[in-house]
Amino acid sequence: MTARTGRSEPGSTADSYPRVRPQGDDAVVVEFGDRIDPDVNGRVLGFCRVLAEAPPRGVVEVIPTFRSALLRLDPPSLDEAQLDAALDRAMGAAVAGVRPPRRTVRLPVVYGGQFGPDLDAVASKTGLTPAEVITLHSGTSYDCYMVGFTLGFPYLGTVPEALAVPRLATPRVRVPAGSMGIAGRQTGIYPVEAPGGWNLIGRTPVNLWRMAEDPPCLVRPGDRVEFFPVPPDAWDHSREELVLP
Amino acid sequence: MRPALEVLVPGGHTTVQDLGRLGRQRWGVPVGGAADTLALRLANRLVGNSDGAAGLECAWGGLQLRARADVWVALGGADCQATVGEEPLTPWQPARVARGQVLRLGPAGRGMRAYVAVAGGVDVPRVLGSRSTDLRGRFGGLEGRPLRPGDLIFVGVPEPASRRGGQGARPGSSTGGPPAAVRRWEEGVPRSGGSPAPPVRVVMGPQQDAFTAESLATFLQGTYAVGERADRMGLRLEGPRLDHLRSPDVVSDGVIPGAVQVPGDGLPIVLMPDCQTTGGYAKVACVISADRWRLGQLRPGDRLTFEAVSVAEARAARRELEAEVARVPAGGPAEPAPPGGRGPARWRVRVAGRWYLVTLEPED
Known part of the structure; x- marks a missing residue:
């Protein structure tokens, strides 16, 4: 077989990106790096955008992650030559700097108290006051690198170094929907109730997962996300998100 | 009504x-x-x-x-x-x-x-x-x-x-006689106490280079048993352990059902349909789409072995499966x-x- 997606990459070394690797016969991984990095993720998102504009036959979905894109394929309808050509074009465009348009999502957050049970612990681990943690966290704008783990969970980066704390030693069995947490240099929001080990410092009243909408996911890969603190008594009044073009 | x-x-x-x-x-x-x-x-x-x-x-x-x-x-x-x-x-x-x-x-x-x-x-x-x-x-x-x-x-x-x-x-x-697709089912599912089912076919990767060469050989030559923790999320296997060259962790990337991921304890987990959409463990191989259905019939204690095939062979196997199904x-x-x-x-x-x-x- 000559189709590139059908064999390993004899010409590439371990460190040359982008590279194409099979995951079974009905998925292909296109890797742009091996670390969490805004530039690597930018290439992934650019690649996904170019591919999604004219999806080759047999490509069911293109899934961006931190450092790679997963293409889900339908082998019976696949045209391998067409896929290879589309991969080359999209990889070329991504490396050349094509990026998707960026949206900005501004989310109200109630920090601390019952909404952010780990705020005080994060403050003591980082040597900051809770107010400083809030100022630092809400004063940074974040990029959504990918959505995964559970329904609509956005992985956001990059958290300021001063706020980086490891995951909880014992994950919680139940994290309420809307909870916002920190794990290392990442921050994220649980759109639906789930088990989880991130340090919860606040919660947004905005519904990030809308089952009846398409897409059901409010925060999407490539979005810029900003948080603004609201007092606990504003909880019921801040349910509408702000999405800026 | x-x-x-x-x-x-x-x-x-x-x-x-x-x-x-x-x-x-x-x-x-x-x-x-x-x-x-x-x-x-x-x-x-x-x-x-x-x-x-x-x-x-x-x-x-x-x-x-x-x-x-x-x-x-x-x-x-x-x-x-x-x-x-x-x-x-x-x-x-x-x-x-x-x-x-x-x-x-x-x-x-x-x-x-x-x-x-x-x-x-x-x-x-x-x-x-x-x-x-x-x-x-x-x-x-x-x-x-x-x-x-x-x-x-x-x-x-x-x-x-x-x-x-x-x-x-x-x-x-x-x-x-039964259609070929039914015979395929009968042949692909382990019989209790009988001869073992044929190997489950996999395409190696996408992270096979995270493992030692000996471990890759072990994975393909060893016999695994489905552990007690087997559900619609994944099948935890028991058998020979695989050694990672460095860390078992990779930066999370996309996974599909059928992927075989190996956490730090070296024991493979075969992902099932309800698995998460992304995963952070190195994936040694992925079960081919023509054989993936067989995973759904494995019970705790069932034995299984793996056989590596190329993507081309896997797609040919899928065409064969589709042709048999189409004749029902x-x-x-x-x-x-x-x-x-x-x-x-x-x-x-x-x-x-x-x-x-x-x-x-x-x-x-």
């Missing part, structure tokens, strides 16, 4: 499943769907449904259903010594269940999951493009949960055989079913921030 079936006993663990919700993985939505797609597709075909109609997936058997309307059903997958009333129900054959009769599945004697297809397909609302039950997300299927006693199952309107070009009640009987003729009702089994219209509506399921059911 009446429901078609009533659940008397749900058995081991029974859920509504179709072929899953492909196309929303980038939003974190698990693929889901039948663990043994071959059995569901064949059972659907045997009652004249499209391959992707929703059916009932019953792990371990034990399901009992009472017909509340005349329905055509076909049973596929795990052999459960099923009966309709007092009569044995032959697997892989369409059968009519008259109103009032009880369809009983015994304990699964071979294989793990039985599939009940109903002519017209199980009619539950499509959620995110599929009728499959997502247990962790608690959506799809019947209220996002396993069946319970007293649940009522509605079905869609069956296509009569005359319009499908099928010959009616008994596909297979005119051709002598449509069976089921020769005449359109009288109204009675069709489901009511349903909508999800949101009132004051909460979701409600509204059912509109015309009076008889």
Whole structure:
């Protein structure tokens, strides 16, 4: 077989990106790096955008992650030559700097108290006051690198170094929907109730997962996300998100 | 309007499943769907449904259903010594269940999951493009949960055989012997105490370079057993451990059901349909799509071995599987079913921030 997606990459070394690797016969991984990095993720998102504009036959979905894109394929309808050509074009465009348009999502957050049970612990681990943690966290704008783990969970980066704390030693069995947490240099929001080990410092009243909408996911890969603190008594009044073009 | 079936006993663990919700993985939505797609597709075909109609997936058997309307059903997958009333129900054959009769599945004697297809397909609302039950997300299927006693199952309107070009009640009987796709199923599922099933075929990677060369050989030469922790999320395997060259962790990337990931303890986990959409462990290999259905029939204690094939060989195997499935003729009702089994219209509506399921059911 000559189709590139059908064999390993004899010409590439371990460190040359982008590279194409099979995951079974009905998925292909296109890797742009091996670390969490805004530039690597930018290439992934650019690649996904170019591919999604004219999806080759047999490509069911293109899934961006931190450092790679997963293409889900339908082998019976696949045209391998067409896929290879589309991969080359999209990889070329991504490396050349094509990026998707960026949206900005501004989310109200109630920090601390019952909404952010780990705020005080994060403050003591980082040597900051809770107010400083809030100022630092809400004063940074974040990029959504990918959505995964559970329904609509956005992985956001990059958290300021001063706020980086490891995951909880014992994950919680139940994290309420809307909870916002920190794990290392990442921050994220649980759109639906789930088990989880991130340090919860606040919660947004905005519904990030809308089952009846398409897409059901409010925060999407490539979005810029900003948080603004609201007092606990504003909880019921801040349910509408702000999405800026 | 009446429901078609009533659940008397749900058995081991029974859920509504179709072929899953492909196309929303980038939003974190698990693929889901039948663990043994071959059995569901064949059972659907045997009652004249499209391959992707929703059916009932019953792990371990034990399901009992009472017909509340005349329905055509076909049973596929795990052999459960099923009966309709007092009569044995032959697997892989369409059968009519008259109103009032009880369809009983015994304990699964071979294989793990039985599939009940109903002519017209199980009619539950499509959620995110599929009728499959997502247990962790608690959506799809019947209220996002396993069946319970007293649940009522509605079905869609069956296509009569005359319009499908099928010959009616008994596909297979005119051709002598079971279709090749059924023989494939029989050969692909371990027999208790008998000869082991053939190796499960995999394409190596995408992270096989995270393992030592000896470990890759071990993975392909060793015999694994399915551990006790085996469910619709994943099969934890017991057997020879694999050594990572460096860290078992990779930066999380996309995974699909069938992927074989290896955490720090070196014991492989084969991902199943309800797996997460992304994962952070190195993936040594991925089970090919033509063999993936076999994972759904493995029980704790079953042995399995792996064989590496190329992507080209895997795609050829898939073509062979599709050709066999395509040759299974449509069976089921020769005449359109009288109204009675069709489901009511349903909508999800949101009132004051909460979701409600509204059912509109015309009076008889």
